[in-house]
Amino acid sequence: MSLPIVHHPAFDARFDEAHRFPMSKFSRLAQILIEDDLAGPNGFYIPAPALPGWLQLAHDARYVDQVLSHSVPREIEKAIGFAVDASVALRSRTAVGGTVLTARLAMAEGLACNTAGGSHHANASGGAGFSVFNDVAVASHVLLADGDVGRILVIDCDVHQGDGTARIFAGDARVFTLSLHGEKNYPPVKARSDLDVPLPDRMGDDAYLEALLPAMKTAFERARPDIVFYNAGVDPHEDDRLGRLSLSDEGLAERDRRVLAYVRERDRPVACVIGGGYSRDIDRLARRHSIVHRVAREFV
Structure with a gap:
């Protein structure tokens, strides 16, 4: 069996290289x-672009309409970090559709990967931090609304806290949010996940991996999930422009391996999204993002 991988050309909104x-x-x-x-x-x-009704499961209808009509208020665009024009709106809808499809493929095959997703700073009322729509939050709501699952675990290993996801699911016992993130990194005001693991600057492979297993164990036992969403952000890497941690390529691969092994050994499906990663060297960055796809093939 081959690893199901989701991709759409619209994932790339064709920004200027200087952006x-x-x-x-x-x-x-x-x-x-x-x-x-x-x-x-x-x-x-x-994937097909996400339906407006899907988006409104996690986001306010007014904000969804603003994105789809390319009329997002300037202050929200500033928080996002770029203008929300037609190409960005399509990209955002398609990335959400990609994560929904990834989740459904994971439920059918046990494991699937998106080539986008992990826009975890978007909250119900608007986007932030390069995130227009929160794809994992929307996909989670779609699965719950359709009755496909009853309980969900989000394992977020992006270096930035998954604050939008935490806020969307605050008080919702069906979705458990775990975030391992840089303690002093963005966002400046943290949300409260169900389980937060703040990490000090310059943490390397061994210390990171030592923190990972007990966090996963606690989250899994408390969540009792029917499916796991895994945000495999590569911005904890030592060379990431926005990272502040010090993981190596090998450390990222071992992180992904341990997450996927833990979940698959317990016979739960895993839907992987790529999360953040920031470098001017696009080839090196893209290869770093491919680590999760390479590791995932070990489990199919």
Whole structure:
């Protein structure tokens, strides 16, 4: 069996190369997965853009309408970090659709990966931190609304706290949010996840991995999930522009391996999203993002 991987050309909204958000990494990641025969014999699974009704399960209807009509208020665009034009709106809807499809493939096959997703700073009322829509939150709500699952665990290993996801599911016992993140990194005001593991600057591989297992164990026991969403952000890497931690490529791979092994050994499906990663070297960054896809193939 090959690993199901979800991709859509619209994931890349074609930003100028000078933009501080490395948008072209999504296209390059897909190219690398094809070049290295990781995409499988039938290629990628191609998602449809998320329906407005899906988006409104996690976001206020007014904000959804603003994104779809390209009329997001300037202060929200400033918080997001870029203008929400037609290409960004399509990209955001398609990334959400990609995570919904990834989750459904994971439920069918046990494990699936998106080539986008992990926009975890978007909350119900608006976007922030390069996040327009919170794809994992929307996908979680879709699965719950459809009756496909009753309980969900979000394991968020992006270096930035998954504050939007935590706020969307605050008080919702069906979704357990675990966030391992840089203590002093963005966002400046943290939310309260169900379990937060704040990490000191410059933490390396061994200390990070030592913190990971007990957090997963506690979260899994408390969540009792039917499915796990895994945000495999690569911004904890030592060379990441926005990271402040010191993981190596090997450390990221071992992190992914331990997360996937823990969940799959307990016979739960895992839907992987790529999360954050920031570098001017797009090829190196995209290869870093491909680590989770490479590791995931060990479990199919």
